[in-house]
Amino acid sequence: MPGKLFEIHISDFIIIMRLSSVLRQFLLLFLSLQALGSSSAATDSTKPTMVTPFDPCYSYTILDQSWRSIYNTTVNPYLICDYNFNFVGWYRFLLDGQNAQMTEQCIPIFHCGTYVSLHLNGGHPTIADGVVTRNTCLFWNNDCCSSQIIPIRVKACLGGYYVYELVKPSPYCSAYCAEPGIFYSYGPMVENTTNAPSDDGSSSSVQFPTPFLFFGNKHQQIYVNNNGFLTFNQSSSQYDPDSFPAFKNQDIIAGLWTDLDNREKGLVYYRQYINGSILQRATQDINSYFSNLTFNASWVFTATWNKVAYYNLTSTETSFQVVLISGGNYSFILMNYAGIAATEHPVEAGYDTVNSYYYFVIPGSNNGSSITKLNTSSNVNVPGRWAFRVDGESKPIAENTIGLELKFNSYSDMTNTANVEFILQKVRQNLIKKGLPSNIQLKLKKILKINP
Numbered sequence: 001m002p003g004k005l006f007e008i009h010i011s012d013f014i015i016i017m018r019l020s021s022v023l024r025q026f027l028l029l030f031l032s033l034q035a036l037g038s039s040s041a042a043t044d045s046t047k048p049t050m051v052t053p054f055d056p057c058y059s060y061t062i063l064d065q066s067w068r069s070i071y072n073t074t075v076n077p078y079l080i081c082d083y084n085f086n087f088v089g090w091y092r093f094l095l096d097g098q099n100a101q102m103t104e105q106c107i108p109i110f111h112c113g114t115y116v117s118l119h120l121n122g123g124h125p126t127i128a129d130g131v132v133t134r135n136t137c138l139f140w141n142n143d144c145c146s147s148q149i150i151p152i153r154v155k156a157c158l159g160g161y162y163v164y165e166l167v168k169p170s171p172y173c174s175a176y177c178a179e180p181g182i183f184y185s186y187g188p189m190v191e192n193t194t195n196a197p198s199d200d201g202s203s204s205s206v207q208f209p210t211p212f213l214f215f216g217n218k219h220q221q222i223y224v225n226n227n228g229f230l231t232f233n234q235s236s237s238q239y240d241p242d243s244f245p246a247f248k249n250q251d252i253i254a255g256l257w258t259d260l261d262n263r264e265k266g267l268v269y270y271r272q273y274i275n276g277s278i279l280q281r282a283t284q285d286i287n288s289y290f291s292n293l294t295f296n297a298s299w300v301f302t303a304t305w306n307k308v309a310y311y312n313l314t315s316t317e318t319s320f321q322v323v324l325i326s327g328g329n330y331s332f333i334l335m336n337y338a339g340i341a342a343t344e345h346p347v348e349a350g351y352d353t354v355n356s357y358y359y360f361v362i363p364g365s366n367n368g369s370s371i372t373k374l375n376t377s378s379n380v381n382v383p384g385r386w387a388f389r390v391d392g393e394s395k396p397i398a399e400n401t402i403g404l405e406l407k408f409n410s411y412s413d414m415t416n417t418a419n420v421e422f423i424l425q426k427v428r429q430n431l432i433k434k435g436l437p438s439n440i441q442l443k444l445k446k447i448l449k450i451n452p
Contacts, residue, residue, distance in 0.1 A: 056090035056131070056165070057157035064094040067113030068178040070103050071187060080113045081173035087166040090155075098338050098375065099161050099181035099383065102136070102154075104277055106144035107177050114175035121145050123277055124154065124162055126284050131155045138174060160382030182336045182385045183321050184278060186304040192269035199261050199311065201226045202235035209274055209299050212324060213331040213391035214251050215358045222324070224270045224303045229257040230322060239311070241348035243366070245356030255303070255322040255335055256371070258347040259311040266308030266317065273300045282325045286332055289380045289387045298327045307339075316341040320374070331391040335362070337374040337384045344368055351388070362386055363425045420444050 066072065067080060093100040101124065107117035118136045121144075125132040134154050137145035153165040161181060169176075179185065186192050195203050203224040211218035214232070223235040230253040241257035242248065262268050273279060282297040301324040307317040318341050323334035335349065349365035351358075364370040364377065375384040424442040431440055 056155055056163045060090040060092045060163045062094055063091050063176075063178075064097065065113075066096060068093065068175060069095050069100075070105065070107055070111060070117070070177050070179045072113055073111055075110055075113060075115075079115050079173050080175055082114070082118075082175045083168055083170045083173070085168065087168055089165065090163045091166050092161055092163050093176075093178040093181070095178055095180060096339065100178040101162050101181045102164060103177045103179040103185075105179070105185055106139040108139065112175050112177040115173040116140060117177040118150070118169060118174050119177055120154070121149075123280055125156050126288065127156045127158065129156065136169075136176070138172065158381065160380075160385065180319075180338055182382060183304065183338065184281065184300070184302045184323055184334075184336075186269045186271070186302060186306065186321065187267075192271040192302075192304070195224060195226055195262065195268040195270070197263040198226060199263055200237035200239055201262075202237065203268075203270060205235075206270065206272060206301070208272075208301070208326070210326060212301075212326050213329065215353045215390060215392050217251055217354065219251070222301065224268065226262055226268055226308075227257060227260050228305060228320070229254040230303060230324075240346050242352065244348060244350055244352045244361050245359040246352050247356045248352070249354055251351075251353050253322055253324075253333060253351045254348050255305065255320045256318065256337075256340070256347060256349050256365070256374075258343060258368075259345045260305065260308045260318070261311040261314075262305075262308050264309055264314040267306050268304070268308065269306065270301070270303040273302075274298070278302075282323070283327075285334065285387070286325060286330075290332075290389060293330065295330055296327050297325050300325050310341065310343045310345055313341075313343065316343065329391060330389070333388045333390055335386040335388075337377075340371050340374050342369050342372050347371055349374070351390070358390075358392075360388065361421075361425065363422050 067074075093102060102120045103117075104120050104123060107119060109116055111117050116138045118138060121135045121137045123134075125134075131153055132155070133151050135145070136150045136152055139145075150167060150169055152167060155163050157163060164176075166176060193203070195201060205221040205223055207221050208219070211220055212222070212232075217232075219232040221232065223231045225231060225236050225238075227237075227239045229236070229241070232251050239259040241254060242252075244254075260266075278300050279297045282300045283295060286295045286297065287293065302321060303323075304319075304321040306319050308319075310316045310318070317339060319338040320340065321334075321336040323336065325332040325334065333351065345368055347366060347368050348361065349371075350361040353359060362374065362377065364373055377383070378385050380387045424444065428440060428442050
């Protein structure tokens with residue numbers, strides 16, 4: 001195929017590309033901008049050294065106290081009151097070692113290990129907002145912010161976490177309440193619907209306010225299947241996942257498709273939102289991850305598997321969440337991962353489309369021994385979160401077919417299919433980040449080993 005050779009650096013790879021004329025124009029522009037950025041950086045290096053101002057994102061105390069969880073209703077042997085703590089400086093919440101944040105929900109009494117719980121009023125800031133002042137409130141007498149309004153300072157940090165300049169509350173026995181950081185709110189306190197305890201069960205159909213655009217298809221409904229995946233046309237009891245690309249006649253979203261069993265342990269929740277702070281949060285998240293768009297969420301759908309066990313392995317606990325976000329002609333998916341137990345069951349996480357024109361497998365998610373790392377992996381620099389834009393036409397783009405020649409150093413056995421797939425997924429993700437179509441597919445044609 002006619003074209004011109006280009007060499008670019010993406011992460012640890014040197015990629016030599018023979019491009020069609022359309023993609024050649026794109027990369028010429030990209031390389032020009034890169035050169036301009038390098039030139040500016042060289043000029044900046046001659047400037048006097050500036051003193052870096054204090055940044056609380058890198059100087060904080062960790063509060064990793066499981067009793068602060070909004071799901072904790074145990075107050076024995078005694079209530080815990082934050083007026084007994086001497087708060088000084090900035091703090092970051094963790095729950096069970098995972099990223100957490102102060103809740104924005106109105107929490108009833110006798111939660112979070114205390115009598116009355118403190119929540120954040122006014123929503124969390126974005127990174128662009130810098131340090132902001134927000135009020136914390138008590139939920140009392142069915143009033144979400146009735147008394148003891150305490151101002152604190154909050155900052156959003158790179159890496160998907162928040163830090164808080166906490167102060168001592170008084171005079172009530174109260175405590176700052178936390179919830180899992182990357183998860184959108186779920187559970188009985190936000191009036192979620194719960195799937196019935198049933199091996200291989202599913203929800204009834206959930207109707208969307210407006211169609212969800214999924215790679216050219218418009219879907220009006222969805223089903224939440226207990227085995228960790230979502231389907232659009234009908235529910236499914238399939239417990240062994242398909243291997244993507246499956247080349248089947250269905251669209252599917254797999255948070256973690258495997259043989260789960262919510263009869264003995266765990267709950268499967270789902271809820272749809274058409275207003276409120278969830279839409280604000282979704283709007284902020286999408287505009288942060290896809291900065292070339294101006295997006296406003298019109299509805300959000302969440303499906304959460306909370307500490308669900310694997311079939312015949314009742315001692316295991318696995319927690320993850322799939323979030324569908326819709327607004328205008330745009331559609332997005334977030335996949336959030338907390339504690340994921342290892343398993344010998346077949347597993348798969350990602351998405352697939354009709355005839356597999358578009359598909360994606362989260363690296364490492366098709367191996368039951370490596371899925372424990374999902375809560376630290378990401379394509380948006382937020383540990384435990386994967387984000388995808390999924391609107392668009394479901395057609396292959398044959399005219400843009402290109403060839404790639406990769407040169408890299410590796411200690412991996414490249415005759416191993418799993419290693420090859422992992423490398424190809426990494427390259428594909430980097431190419432998409434650089435602006436190539438999200439349906440780009442890579443297939444290995446030849447390996448040439450050169451001894452040093």
